[in-house]
Amino acid sequence: MSGGEMRRVTAINNGTVIDHVPAGAALSVLRMLGVSEDRASPVSLVMNVPSSKHGRKDIIKVEDRELTQDELDRLALIAPKASVAIIRSYSVAEKRVVTIGEELVNVARCTFSNCITTNPREPQDHRIRVVATEPLELRCRYCGRPQEIADLVENLI
Ligand SMILES: [Zn+2]
Structure with a gap:
């Protein structure tokens, strides 16, 4: 695979990248966000990759959709340590943290x-x-x- 092809797979133009999802939990996260039913947003999953922080992790990329803080807080149930980046024009425009409230x-x-x-x-x-x-x-x-x-x-x- 050339560098160009690799980039097309891994980078998104606009959307949301959810990193540090516990390995194996990506599909539950998608269900929770209602993203799996919403076919308008292309989704890519990277599952079971080595993580410097917690052993193995999943990464989720949702194109053309910026998840709101409300949606992200749902993640706290299954991915409390997830970190989220909002991507605009191929670069990180905002970072968001999943917070579990009271x-x-x-x-x-x-x-x-x-x-x-x-x-x-x-x-x-x-x-x-x-x-x-x-x-x-x-x-x-x-x-x-x-x-x-x-x-x-x-x-x-
Ligand atoms: Zn009850």
Whole structure:
């Protein structure tokens, strides 16, 4: 492969590059962002590459779409150490950090079936509290039940 071809594969003109995604988590990240259904944005994945920081990692490049901070904060569930670059005209225009706040509001539904948030007659925001970050511990604000990441990923809003 010549240098020119390599560049075409790895560089994007405009869009978002998400680096330091835990190895194997790229597809979940795409689902979380709703990018996989949105065929308008070409996506390239680099999976399982060596990382100086955390062993192995995935990298995601989404063309022609700048992810908002709101979208990025969803990543905190599965890629809390991700670093994000917004690319414009082939160069890094902005860097963004994924931040896990104290609460995830309307990101995912509580996984406990009897939670008040599942009652359609009493609509309210879905609030998952971040009790601890290392390791990540999440609880529903309403029923207090612990929430597993794997289950929450199935319950994204
Ligand atoms: Zn709940």
